Amino acid sequence: MTPSDSQVKSSRRDPRIDVLRGVAMFIIFVAHIPGNPWTGYIPARFGPSDATEWFVFCSGFASAIAFGGVFLRVGWVLGIARVLHRIWQIYWAQIGMFLATAGVCVLGTWALDTRNYVQDLNLIPFFENPKEGLLGLLTLTYVPNLFDILPMYMVALLLIPVMVALYRLNPLIGLAAPVVLWAANRAIGFDLPAEWWSERSWFFNPFAWQLIFFTGFAIARGWITIPPPHRAWVWLSAAYLIVMVPICYGPIFNNVPFFDAIGLAILPTFDKTDFGLARYLHFLAMAYVMRAALYGREDILYARWIAPIRKVGQQALAVFMTSIVLSRVGMMAFDIWGRDGLTALIVNAVGGAVLIGVAYGVGWIKSEPWRRQPQPASTVAVSDASNPAPDVQGRRRVSPAE
Numbered sequence: 001m002t003p004s005d006s007q008v009k010s011s012r013r014d015p016r017i018d019v020l021r022g023v024a025m026f027i028i029f030v031a032h033i034p035g036n037p038w039t040g041y042i043p044a045r046f047g048p049s050d051a052t053e054w055f056v057f058c059s060g061f062a063s064a065i066a067f068g069g070v071f072l073r074v075g076w077v078l079g080i081a082r083v084l085h086r087i088w089q090i091y092w093a094q095i096g097m098f099l100a101t102a103g104v105c106v107l108g109t110w111a112l113d114t115r116n117y118v119q120d121l122n123l124i125p126f127f128e129n130p131k132e133g134l135l136g137l138l139t140l141t142y143v144p145n146l147f148d149i150l151p152m153y154m155v156a157l158l159l160i161p162v163m164v165a166l167y168r169l170n171p172l173i174g175l176a177a178p179v180v181l182w183a184a185n186r187a188i189g190f191d192l193p194a195e196w197w198s199e200r201s202w203f204f205n206p207f208a209w210q211l212i213f214f215t216g217f218a219i220a221r222g223w224i225t226i227p228p229p230h231r232a233w234v235w236l237s238a239a240y241l242i243v244m245v246p247i248c249y250g251p252i253f254n255n256v257p258f259f260d261a262i263g264l265a266i267l268p269t270f271d272k273t274d275f276g277l278a279r280y281l282h283f284l285a286m287a288y289v290m291r292a293a294l295y296g297r298e299d300i301l302y303a304r305w306i307a308p309i310r311k312v313g314q315q316a317l318a319v320f321m322t323s324i325v326l327s328r329v330g331m332m333a334f335d336i337w338g339r340d341g342l343t344a345l346i347v348n349a350v351g352g353a354v355l356i357g358v359a360y361g362v363g364w365i366k367s368e369p370w371r372r373q374p375q376p377a378s379t380v381a382v383s384d385a386s387n388p389a390p391d392v393q394g395r396r397r398v399s400p401a402e
Contacts, residue, residue, distance in 0.1 A: 013065075013314065014061070014065075014220075015298065015301035015302060015310060016291075016294065016298065016301060017058045017061050017062060017313065018301075018309075018310040018313035018314050019301050019306060019309050019310055019313055020054055020057075020058055020290075020313065021054065021055060021058035021059075021062075021312075021313035021316050022308075022309035022310055022311070022312035022313030022314075022316075023051075023054070023309060023313075024051040024052075024054035024055045024058070024313075024316075025051075025055075025312050025313065025316055025319045025320060025323060025355060026309075026312070026352055026355065027042050027043065027050070027051035027054075028051050028052075028055065028320065028323060029323040029326065029327060029330075029348075029351055029352070029355060030042060030348060031044065031050070031051065032146065032323065032324065032327035033327045033330040033331050033334070033347070033348075033351075034120070034331050035331065035334055035339055036330065036334070036339075036344065036347075036348070037339055037341070037344045038344055038348055043286075045248065045249060045250070046244070046245050046248055046249055047241060047244040047245065047248050047282045047286070048244060048248060048269075048270045048276070048278045048279045048282045049279045049280075049282040049283040049286065052149065052204070052272075053212055053279065053280075053283040054283070055149070055316070055320075056152075056153070056156070056209055056212050056213050056216075057212050057213070057215060057216040057283065057287070058216060058313070058316075059153060059156075059213060059216070059316075060156070060212070060213035060214055060215065060216030060217040060220070061216035061217065061219060061220040062216075062220075063086075063156075063157065063160065063213075063216075063217055064216070064217040064218075064219075064220030064221045065220055066082075066086075067079065067082055067083050067086070067157075067160055068160075068164065068217065068220065068221045070082045071161070071164050076161070079161065079164075080161050083157055083158070083160050083161060086157060087154050087157050087158060089317075090150055090153060090154050090157070090317070091154060093150060093317060093321055094140075094147065094150045094151065094154075095137065095138070096321070097147065097150070097321045097324055097325065098137060098144075098147050100321075100325050101121070101146070101147075101324055101325050101328055102118070102121075102123055102126070104117075104325055104328045104329060105117040105118045105120075105121055105123060105328055106118060108328065108329075108332045112332060112335070112336065114332065114335040114336065115335060117328060117331070117332070120331075121144065121145075121146065121328075122144060122145065123144065125195070125197060126142070126144075129196075129197075132196050132197075136195075136196050140154075140192075141192075141193050141194075141196065142194065142195060142196060143192075143194040143202055143203075144194070144195075145203055146324060147324070148194070148202055148203040148204050149204060149320070150320075151202060151204075151206070152202065152204040152205070152206040152209050153213075154206075155206030155207075155210070156206055156209065156210045156213040156214075159210055159214075160217070162177075163177055163178065163214055163217070167223060171223065174223065175218065175223060175224070178210055178211050178213075178214040178215070179211065181207055181210060181211075182207070182208055182210070182211040182275065184207075185205060185207040185208045185274060186208065186274055189274070190205070190207045191205065192205070192206070201273070202273075203272070203273055204272075204273065205273050205274050205275070208273070208274040208275035209275050211275060211280065212275065212280060212283065215284075226291070228295065229288070229291060229292035229295050233288065234288065234289060234292045236285075237284075237285035237286075237288045237289050238285075238289055240281065240282070240285045241282070241285050241286060241289065244278075244282060246259045247259050247262055247263045247266075248263070248270075266278060308356045308359070308360075311356065311359040311360055311363060312355055312356060312359040314359070314363065315358070315359040315362045315363055315366075318358055318359070318362040319355050319358055319359050319362075322354065322355060322358045323351075323355060326351050326354060326355070327351075329351075330347050330348075330351055333347050334347060
């Protein structure tokens, strides 16, 4: 039986979100390996949005399921405490991920005669000024590139109680608030410092990116009702995706002045730091087309071959942390063995397999297998007696009672 759209949405876990976030994790891993030949084929090369939008939207959707109802069930104090606890977890994940990645860069620089991986990640100031570096790291005023997604995610989580309160005050105010904050940031700029020695700000401005986070949040909470796919809107969305390809795909716009001129004219709308409008529309168009393609066919997301992708999406935080560290290892592997097609296949495939293994391992740990009580011997005996052994052909003999 194919689950309806409402059935999927009301379930504890939405397989569409798990699969989308799982695919995003693989793309982020591929994209974060410098010099990876596969980066020429990721979605970001064919449109203004990329896997970051997928990750943030899905995080907002999942946060609505995890935290949105807490305020209604147990009140504001516990609701805010629940959100702060998650922020606390992500905060230490950020610190641990940075230290692990920095350690891998130090080890690679020391052990391999290839390049200075510490310098490549621009971590020299951290090691030359450990006092400022550690203080900045702990206060999130030092946010190097590659480590900027989780801080943005923490600020978005911190805004959840505000947005929920505004929605309860008036639904229109609650829905308008993320748009107003995004527009105000675009007009004024609420930048947060990323380095103590320069004026550089966070690469992902949380006051801009919260728009897509709360788009997912609002859909999951039912604040926004998405109607069934309509043919006209599907074609319009598909047309927008197609038009963006020659504007964003390098081999085309680099050789066709017309598309290059269009791209330069609308370049501010592609802005990633402050989340340009073209990125938002591109993601919405892509999501709408994918939803239309899956509408009434959601059962395919439960297929056995998709299970590893779903599992990766379910354990996105652990997988993301691993992928950042693993991307440095992948870079070292390319430096040692070259960047030909076979090496690219091996590095990306092995990396993907490691991410899947981490997802299943973390999922197994979270299931707390040590809490399962062993079945008493008497129960096992009764169970064996009531379920006769299979016959010589491998089929279980059916008792008269069955």
